[in-house]
Ligand SMILES: *[C@@H]1O[C@H](CO)[C@@H](O)[C@H](O)[C@H]1NC(C)=O
């Protein structure tokens with residue numbers, strides 16, 4: 186409201202007679218507005234605080250050179266707190282954490298050829314249900330067994346106890362959740378990935394391949410399986426997806442991808458595979474967990490996997506048809522979706538749409 190009055194000032198035609206009044210009025214208004222802002226901050230009333238924070242945010246947003254979709258996407262995979270990012274050392278090695286919900290018999294029972302591990306925030310039940318009702322509901326593809334599991338951390342805050350109870354209920358119903366005891370947040374995604382690798386190494390060594398898939402992805406399982414069943418495809422030391430070469434480390438503190446020199450001193454990342462979806466031979470989880478003891482952790486999970494791969498001397502592979510690993514597709518048609526392996530969906534509903542559209546064709 187205050188801003189509205191201030192900006193109305195620019196539209197007044199200067200009339201010498203009233204100029205003096207306007208000046209005085211204006212100074213008074215500025216003083217009043219400033220005092221109001223100070224009061225709002227001091228009293229921390231949620232309403233006032235919200236307005237102030239929003240004002241700051243709306244000013245910042247304009248200077249951000251990030252596409253809105255990408256920004257939204259980052260939000261959708263985010264859990265609780267994103268700000269402020271603590272830049273001191275944090276510990277990613279999975280030996281620091283343990284599983285609270287742990288389907289440790291699952292792989293013994295099912296003996297999957299491919300396991301899909303989907304990191305998801307605790308409250309994103311809609312995303313889980315979209316996957317459960319589409320590609321995550323498949324059990325065999327081209328004669329090979331597949332398994333989809335969701336990985337969550339701990340939630341903190343007012344409703345956390347209730348959220349935890351609901352999660353446990355959901356787990357009893359679906360038996361497809363893994364929960365570890367680290368605090369879930371965007372900053373902690375590296376922990377989430379390493380805990381996932383630990384689970385694969387210790388609870389599912391019999392699988393041939395695994396895939397880390399974000400919860401807003403459409404996966405075309407037929408095309409993925411065709412790739413994995415190619416006779417020449419290595420079943421060891423293999424990882425592919427959307428490759429990232431020569432990526433500079435972001436040193437802009439305002440960026441979501443900011444990494445301090447303290448956490449990662451080099452200016453570039455080693456080649457890595459974009460975190461939205463990467464598929465790898467299932468010998469790698471154990472090797473990565475082992476390697477991570479010697480690779481200082483930082484908060485960009487996919488680049489961190491790249492650093493661990495470098496440590497063990499494994500280079501991410503270019504897939505036979507790299508155009509199958511897509512990120513955002515502009516207005517994807519049946520025709521395109523039937524060719525891809527991965528693409529980002531803009532909502533859980535869109536995962537269902539994509540899936541139905543491909544199902545109708547086949
Ligand atoms: C999974 O597929 C089966 C049949 O193949 C169906 O009965 C079941 O409802 C599906 N599950 C979900 C969550 O849609």
Ligand SMILES: *[C@@H]1O[C@H](CO)[C@@H](O)[C@H](O)[C@H]1NC(C)=O
Pocket residue numbers: 266271366367368369370372373376
């Ligand atoms: C990351 O996880 C650790 C371990 O649970 C926790 O102490 C820390 O607060 C978390 N950091 C953020 C930013 O969530």
